[in-house]
Amino acid sequence: MAEPLLVVESVNKSFGGLKAVNDVSFRMEQKEVLGLIGPNGAGKTTLLRLLTGILKPDSGSVKFKGKELVGRNIWNIVNLGVACTFQNMRPFRRLPIIANVMVSCLSPRSHGKGEWVKKVENKAMDALEFAGISDMALEKASVLSQGDLKRLEVARAIASDPELLLLDEPFGGLSPAETDLMAKSIRRLHKGGRFGRLHSEGPAMIIVEHKLQQLMKIVDRIIVLNFGTLLAEGTPDEVVNNPQVIEAYLGKGGD
Ligand SMILES: Nc1ncnc2c1ncn2[C@@H]1O[C@H](COP(=O)(O)OP(=O)(O)OP(=O)(O)O)[C@@H](O)[C@H]1O
Numbered sequence: 001m002a003e004p005l006l007v008v009e010s011v012n013k014s015f016g017g018l019k020a021v022n023d024v025s026f027r028m029e030q031k032e033v034l035g036l037i038g039p040n041g042a043g044k045t046t047l048l049r050l051l052t053g054i055l056k057p058d059s060g061s062v063k064f065k066g067k068e069l070v071g072r073n074i075w076n077i078v079n080l081g082v083a084c085t086f087q088n089m090r091p092f093r094r095l096p097i098i099a100n101v102m103v104s105c106l107s108p109r110s111h112g113k114g115e116w117v118k119k120v121e122n123k124a125m126d127a128l129e130f131a132g133i134s135d136m137a138l139e140k141a142s143v144l145s146q147g148d149l150k151r152l153e154v155a156r157a158i159a160s161d162p163e164l165l166l167l168d169e170p171f172g173g174l175s176p177a178e179t180d181l182m183a184k185s186i187r188r189l190h191k192g193g194r195f196g197r198l199h200s201e202g203p204a205m206i207i208v209e210h211k212l213q214q215l216m217k218i219v220d221r222i223i224v225l226n227f228g229t230l231l232a233e234g235t236p237d238e239v240v241n242n243p244q245v246i247e248a249y250l251g252k253g254g255d
């Protein structure tokens with residue numbers, strides 16, 4: 001059997017007395033698309049941050065293609081092939097949109113050698129084109145709407161050529177029409193292929209979302225966090241019909 005892409009073992013993170021992530025373990029196969037759901041405050045964003053080195057776990061292990069990520073810095077982790085988008089988007093607002101994406105292309109993983117400034121610019125442009133905002137490339141990031149900021153996040157993340165892409169609420173704050181477009185982009189990216197000069201092998205993904213109907217159409221499997229603990233795991237159908245999951249979302253007596 002192929003080596004798992006990601007193996008998370010007994011990861012813990014507390015903030016003061018609050019156990020935000022409590023002894024979480026799971027694994028992912030190559031190319032898998034995993035949904036990560038749970039009520040507000042369940043620890044989803046914290047878990048993603050632990051995977052990318054933004055936060056350091058109190059204990060536990062995160063292995064990506066056999067390599068321990070705990071203890072590495074963000075830069076190093078991006079260069080191994082893990083990229084993420086943020087729930088709270090904070091672009092460099094005064095910089096042109098394209099410059100926000102060029103920053104990601106500066107990873108040695110992405111730009112390679114040679115005439116790299118031109119390459120970086122081309123690649124950033126392809127990522128913006130993929131995300132559907134290339135026509136605004138030279139405007140300042142501060143002009144972007146909520147939906148377009150989400151697109152910028154995706155462009156920024158895919159520009160580093162990730163093998164594992166972590167998306168934190170890619171549909172958050174989007175209208176139904178924008179959500180459909182974003183879902184289409186995510187599916188297209190996962191299929192892989194050539195988009196201009198941007199070549200995607202179709203990364204594995206972990207997608208955090210509250211919009212379950214849309215999420216279920218994209219993911220192979222879902223894991224559920226509740227109060228920092230892994231509550232359930234299974235196919236989308238199994239998970240949404242799991243009584244414990246329904247109770248966690250709706251409270252006792254909910255239908
Ligand atoms: N930097 C921090 N300092 C202190 N507490 C934090 C910090 N980050 C998160 N928390 C707390 O940890 C818990 C988990 O938060 P987290 O943001 O991971 O939840 P979430 O599942 O992403 O929620 P949402 O669906 O609302 O985005 C919450 O109680 C939150 O208040």
Ligand SMILES: [Mg+2]
Nearest residue numbers: 044045046087
């Ligand atoms: Mg969150």
